[in-house]
Amino acid sequence: MALTGRPAGPPLGAPPALVDLVTGAARLLCRRSGGRADVDGLALLGERAALRGLSRQGPVSCGGSTHLVQAADGFVAVSLARPDDVAALEAWLGSTVPSEDPWPAVHEMAAAATASVLDERAALLGLPVAALGSVAPRAGAFGLPVAAIHFDGRDAAARPIEGATVVDLSALWAGPLCGQLLAEAGADVIKVESVARGDGARHGPAAFFDLLNSAKRSVALNLGTPDGRDALRRVIAAADVVIESARPRALEQMGIAAGAVLRQPRGPRVWVSITSHGRAEGAGLRVGFGDVAAVAGGLVAADDNGPCFVADAVTDPVAGLVAAAAVLEALHAGGRWLLDAAMAPMAAGVAGAPLAVGDLCAAPPRARAVARAAPPLGADTAAVLGALAP
Numbered sequence: 001m002a003l004t005g006r007p008a009g010p011p012l013g014a015p016p017a018l019v020d021l022v023t024g025a026a027r028l029l030c031r032r033s034g035g036r037a038d039v040d041g042l043a044l045l046g047e048r049a050a051l052r053g054l055s056r057q058g059p060v061s062c063g064g065s066t067h068l069v070q071a072a073d074g075f076v077a078v079s080l081a082r083p084d085d086v087a088a089l090e091a092w093l094g095s096t097v098p099s100e101d102p103w104p105a106v107h108e109m110a111a112a113a114t115a116s117v118l119d120e121r122a123a124l125l126g127l128p129v130a131a132l133g134s135v136a137p138r139a140g141a142f143g144l145p146v147a148a149i150h151f152d153g154r155d156a157a158a159r160p161i162e163g164a165t166v167v168d169l170s171a172l173w174a175g176p177l178c179g180q181l182l183a184e185a186g187a188d189v190i191k192v193e194s195v196a197r198g199d200g201a202r203h204g205p206a207a208f209f210d211l212l213n214s215a216k217r218s219v220a221l222n223l224g225t226p227d228g229r230d231a232l233r234r235v236i237a238a239a240d241v242v243i244e245s246a247r248p249r250a251l252e253q254m255g256i257a258a259g260a261v262l263r264q265p266r267g268p269r270v271w272v273s274i275t276s277h278g279r280a281e282g283a284g285l286r287v288g289f290g291d292v293a294a295v296a297g298g299l300v301a302a303d304d305n306g307p308c309f310v311a312d313a314v315t316d317p318v319a320g321l322v323a324a325a326a327v328l329e330a331l332h333a334g335g336r337w338l339l340d341a342a343m344a345p346m347a348a349g350v351a352g353a354p355l356a357v358g359d360l361c362a363a364p365p366r367a368r369a370v371a372r373a374a375p376p377l378g379a380d381t382a383a384v385l386g387a388l389a390p
Contacts, residue, residue: 001362006058013355032328033185046365077295130296137349142329162186170245177320183215220378278342290316297347315343
């Protein structure tokens with residue numbers, strides 16, 4: 001509530017299905033981990049806001065980089081979080097856009113086009129844009145909104161998460177949160193980053209990065225070299241679980257394909273992919289952050305003046321929590337699994353009219369305490385690689 005609604009207006013509630021999903025995933029995570037990962041699922045949604053001092057801004061995201069923009073026939077979410085996004089605006093809108101403050105021009109020009117046209121053009125340009133409600137929900141597995149492919153015939157026995165090796169290739173919020181929750185459940189989590197382009201969250205508030213990564217070991221590899229890519233393949237082969245949040249082609253360009261890895265005689269039992277729109281062709285090329293994915297799925301709260309964002313990049317922490325619960329379910333089921341935790345369809349499955357909050361007071365967001373800082377980039381590279389078979 002504190003993070004949903006207009007800044008000068010009353011707080012708004014979230015759809016009941018979102019509350020049910022988050023609380024249910026948190027209970028499942030606690031049960032499958034034997035009580036070790038016992039978290040308040042709803043509180044997870046506000047942790048970044050608590051650490052950064054963010055508040056609700058209605059049709060502007062809590063972080064400020066994403067706007068709900070009125071099109072000719074609806075709304076689109078537009079994120080300008082990266083310099084490349086601002087640079088692509090001219091090609092997207094077909095006119096010059098001032099780089100210093102592009103938002104007035106974006107709102108004016110977008111009003112002349114339909115939401116679907118704006119969405120389609122943005123997809124071709126790699127812009128994080130989505131038409132409101134443009135993505136449908138899809139069937140999941142384990143009672144969770146996560147698509148799954150089960151590879152039969154091997155490793156049929158259940159595998160506990162305690163002592164399992166998790167390789168976390170993800171960045172920013174959703175994937176790292178998944179890894180952090182698995183570490184809390186008892187896994188040995190190894191965070192792997194490129195020396196040239198590490199996790200972008202390292203450049204944000206240190207407290208938030210520490211929250212998501214302090215319980216992990218850090219490996220840094222030069223993925224632009226054959227030796228670096230070979231080391232990455234060896235690290236993955238030694239894992240029980242792999243978490244990644246890149247578009248599928250990013251790893252495939254290095255000769256690493258999730259399905260092929262899971263078919264190997266040895267190697268990971270669970271590969272979880274957390275993306276904006278999913279792994280399927282077409283959708284797998286879409287760019288989107290938490291707020292954009294939420295809007296794509298129709299997950300907004302509305303008042304008499306139109307739609308507002310729900311919480312802070314809400315599908316990021318929701319996907320991280322749900323993915324962690326799905327990993328534990330897959331390990332318990334046995335076999336090998338490719339889990340596709342796509343944020344936009346996940347949002348579509350819980351979108352709906354928000355809960356009425358009446359005169360309830362909105363509690364401020366809070367974050368869990370962190371006992372120590374995350375390790376420096378690459379602090380454990382030598383130790384981890386030295387322990388692997390050549």
